[in-house]
Amino acid sequence: MADLIDPSDFESLCKKIPEWEIEDNNKLLRLFEFDEFNEAIDFVNNVAEIAEEAQHHPDIDIRYCAVTLTLTTHDLGGLTKADFDVARRIDNLFD
Numbered sequence: 001m002a003d004l005i006d007p008s009d010f011e012s013l014c015k016k017i018p019e020w021e022i023e024d025n026n027k028l029l030r031l032f033e034f035d036e037f038n039e040a041i042d043f044v045n046n047v048a049e050i051a052e053e054a055q056h057h058p059d060i061d062i063r064y065c066a067v068t069l070t071l072t073t074h075d076l077g078g079l080t081k082a083d084f085d086v087a088r089r090i091d092n093l094f095d
Contacts, residue, residue: 002073002076002080002081002082003080004073004076004077004078004079004080005078005079005080005081005084007025010022010025010079013084016084016088017084017087017088017091019091020087020091022079023070025078025079026072026077026078026079027070027071027072027079028070028071028072028079028083028084028087029068029069029070029071030068030069030087030090031066031067031068032066032067032068032069032094033065033066033067034065034066034067035065036065037064037065039065040062040064040065040066040067041062043067043093043094044060044062044067046093047060047069047090047093050086050089050090050093051086054082054085054086054089056071056073056082056083056085056086058070058071058086058090059071059072069090071083071086071087
């Protein structure tokens with residue numbers, strides 16, 4: 001099982017995913033905005049493929065053309081390397 005990342009390491013890890021925010025010292029959060037609803041859904045489907053491959057699934061909130069993703073390692077109640085790795089892969093989809 002993965003180890004929780006010490007909060008003192010968050011700043012250096014976040015440099016690789018600057019659009020993500022850390023919430024409550026245990027979640028990564030990012031809002032993605034699209035011009036059309038179908039673009040948002042296509043994005044979510046692509047995120048699902050990454051999540052399945054990584055076996056690490058974000059919480060997904062879809063509000064018309066806005067998608068909010070939240071990553072955390074639920075079993076441990078905090079952030080692990082897997083959260084930052086999946087966030088970086090998701091960023092590659094969007095950028």
